[in-house]
Amino acid sequence: MKLRKVSAAAATALVLALTATACGGDDGGDSNGSGSGGGNKIKIGIKYDQPGLGLKEPDGSFSGFDVDVATYVAKELGYKPDQIEWVETKSADRENALSRGDVKMIAATYSITDERKQKVDFAGPYLLAHQDLLVKKDSDITKATDLNEKKLCSVAGSTSAQNVKDDFAPKAQLTQRGGYSECLSALQSGAVDALTTDDSILAGYAAQDQYKGQFKLAGLKLSNENYGIGVKKGDTATLNKINTALEKMVSDGSWEKAVKENFGPANYKNEPAPKIGQIVQ
Incomplete structure (x- = not known):
């Protein structure tokens, strides 16, 4: 009798576990945002120390063009601002952060280069800098x-x-x-x-x-820097969703508004929004 009671308890636990798995658990999605959108959290890599692009403010909030772009993209992927977890991603660790799954995407003055494309897939570009x-x-x-x-x-x-x-x-x-x-x-x-x-x-x-x-x-163009949003190599589904979001951000005027708000005081003469997939050499 004792053996049968233990087995029944184990069976009950198994049923409960399978039920929780089928329902997706309490958090509704992976912590790095690997679900289809609308999960509990999405982790996005940014810079913490670049005013106008990615800056952690003294009160703990975040500001900048990269932050605005990433927030817009996350919204289109089904995440509200309070569902975004901003992760500081230094230049030297960007590829590793994506490959490890520490973040779902990176928007951090991330110039698209042939060398980086061997390790990372890029959505965009979303800004042409020089x-x-x-x-x-x-x-x-x-x-x-x-x-x-x-x-x-x-x-x-x-x-x-x-x-x-x-x-x-x-x-x-x-x-x-x-x-x-x-x-x-x-x-x-x-x-x-x-x-x-x-x-x-x-x-x-x-x-x-x-x-x-x-x-x-000075208004010089000494180089071309095509900023893209990095995603894990092979994550085509996320890549396509981000590109669609970026196109919408340009078409509805949100992109131009973000440029003016973040760079306007320096009289920044920005390039027009680049076309998705078109890299200026």
């Missing part, structure tokens, strides 16, 4: 060759400043800082004459309240 220069509002620097004998700042580990020196201004004096904010402070004080990286990143920093009206973009 390497540019940020200078003081009254600066007479209007082209890259004007940087000869001038001090050019970029962050440690970046190749942007060296590219300018190699290709345009061999006599430029390169200086590195730990972050873009430090370069901006140096530019503000006159310790350097210009700062270089992607124009979208420069515009985001210059649009901060403490810098409004002090700087301008």
Whole structure:
């Protein structure tokens, strides 16, 4: 009799477990958003330290163009803003974060390159950026060759400043800082004459309240940076849904609105919204 009671209890537990599985469990979807949308949470990788693109605010909220784009896309996939879990994804770890399943997608100034496409699938592009220069509002620097004998700042580990020196201004004096904010402070004080990286990143920093009206973009196009949304290699279903969402974001005006809100104070002359799948070399 005792043996039969244990077996009955086990059978009951098995039935309950199977019932819970069939119903999808309490959370309604995987934590990284691998369901068809509308699950409990979707994890999205962004930058935490790029004003105007991906920034974690002091109150714990998030702002920026990448955040706005990802929020719109998540909505089209069936997730409300409070169902999004933002995950800091540093440049060096983006491919690994996707392959490990730490996040469902990444929107973090993620330039589409042939090398990266070997490891990641990209939706988009959703923004065409260019390497540019940020200078003081009254600066007479209007082209890259004007940087000869001038001090050019970029962050440690970046190749942007060296590219300018190699290709345009061999006599430029390169200086590195730990972050873009430090370069901006140096530019503000006159310790350097210009700062270089992607124009979208420069515009985001210059649009901060403490810098409004002090700087301008030179308007150069020293490179083409096609920003895409990265997804795990082979996740075609999610890729197609994201592309559809991006097309809708452009057509209903939300894309242009997000550009103006995040970059407008720096007088950012953005390119028109790129066509899905069209990479500008």
